[in-house]
Structure formats: C-alpha cells, structure tokens
Amino acid sequence: MKVAKRIKAINKNFDKNKEYSVDEAIKILKDNSKVKFNETLDCAIRLGVDPRHADQMVRGTVSLPHGTGKKVSVLVIAKGSAAEDALKAGAEFAGFEEYIEKIKGGWADIDVIIATPDTMGEVGKLGRVLGPKGLMPNPKSGTVTTDVAKAVKEVKAGKIEFRVEKAGIVHAALGKMNFSAEQLSENTKAFLHTIVKMKPSSAKGNYVRSLFLSSTMGPGLKITKDETVFATKHDD
Numbered sequence: 001m002k003v004a005k006r007i008k009a010i011n012k013n014f015d016k017n018k019e020y021s022v023d024e025a026i027k028i029l030k031d032n033s034k035v036k037f038n039e040t041l042d043c044a045i046r047l048g049v050d051p052r053h054a055d056q057m058v059r060g061t062v063s064l065p066h067g068t069g070k071k072v073s074v075l076v077i078a079k080g081s082a083a084e085d086a087l088k089a090g091a092e093f094a095g096f097e098e099y100i101e102k103i104k105g106g107w108a109d110i111d112v113i114i115a116t117p118d119t120m121g122e123v124g125k126l127g128r129v130l131g132p133k134g135l136m137p138n139p140k141s142g143t144v145t146t147d148v149a150k151a152v153k154e155v156k157a158g159k160i161e162f163r164v165e166k167a168g169i170v171h172a173a174l175g176k177m178n179f180s181a182e183q184l185s186e187n188t189k190a191f192l193h194t195i196v197k198m199k200p201s202s203a204k205g206n207y208v209r210s211l212f213l214s215s216t217m218g219p220g221l222k223i224t225k226d227e228t229v230f231a232t233k234h235d236d
Contacts, residue, residue, distance in 0.1 A: 019224040022192075025213045026184045030177055032218055038069075039177040039216040041184050045170045045195060046209040055202045058164040061141050062194040066183040067158030069176030070111075074155055075099060076148050077115040077123055077137070086114070089149035090156050100126070108133055114143045114151045134161075162195075168209075170195065177215055188213065 014020075014028050026041070033039050049056040076086035076094040086094040093099060093110065100122050106129075113130065115123045115137040123130075123137060130136040137143040141161045145151050164170050174187045192211075199207045214220040 089152040
C-alpha cells in the first residue's frame, strides 16, 4: 500500500515502539497536526473487563475541565415549565409530544437527549431508534433528571459520556487540537482519573491493558501505564 508523504513525514517524528507520557504524546500530535481542519484528540483504552457481565460494565460521565471544543446540540424531552427551564439553560430544543413524534419519524439531528423521569414511559418506547445512535437517556449518565437546567449546562460545559464496548475498549474525544497542550493534558488526565476510579471490584488482573492517544488524521501513540498510576494518586 502506498504511504502518503504526510504520513511518512509524521512517522519520522515518533517511535512506534516507545511508550510516551500524556504530555509527550500531546506535543507530538500537536506538532504534526498539518491538515486543513481542526482535529480532535482521541483516546482509546483497552480494559481488562468482560462487558458481557453486568458487574464489569464500565460506563459513566466525566466533566472535562476545558470542554470538548465541539458545539453540542441538546434536546430536552420535558413538559411545561421544565421545558422552559431547559431552553433558558441553553438547550436547542425542548418539549414533549412534538419531539416524540419527530423522533418516531426518523429525526435525530441532535448530539444529546436529556429527559425528565415523567416522560420516560414514552421515551422508553423509542429505544430501538435511540439506542443504536447512543442517544437513549439514562439515569447513570445524568440524562434522566428533574433538574434539566443543570444537566443542560453540564453537557454544554464539556460533560461527556463513555461506555466500554464489547471488545473491552473505551473511546473518548478529549478536545480539539487547537487547545493548548496544558488544556489537552488536563482533559486527558481527568478522563483517566475517572476511568481508574470506576474499576469494577470483580475485574481480575491488569485493569488498564493498553492506552493510546491519537489525532483525527494522526498516528496512535502508546501511553505508558504510569499515567494510570498518576490517576489513582488523585483519587478522592
């Protein structure tokens, strides 16, 4: 396979066999971000868990200190004053029956759906539509709540949801490459801190098997596991 000149140039600037610190990897990725759009910093962690077992499911949220750099479109499914509160808090869309019908008709032009508990009877019926898109509200992720204004503000400020996949891998977007190196580092370490805190008691052996950082069009750099030790030292 022919390797593009850009990739060849990038490959000269890092060692595929080396394990980097978070700060080292971010510097390399920033220095080699030469494309015409603002790339995203992506993280992939392979965990020593079996998601087929409920007690080994790693799923949760983290509020990134500097946000994701992405404009997030939010729909709040709520009735009456709760819908009004959501719009005042910054939600793009809020309401009940009209949005239930729009989703049934195939509409899903949003990034996050937040719902109040009293609407979940109808929202739950949309599971086949929303589930595969990762849009189904869930109490564990804070997207089923009576305080919709707070939930909207948290999402807008950079709160992200993550979930381990069947192969035991967690993916997350941790910011844009035009962020400062310090901002990307703080976002990454906040995410690692959360992942380490969520280690299931039933998980055996090494919890963090491997950890990679990459940019959208850049290489994947292996991160030393010492960085996960850093995360445990900040447990509260």
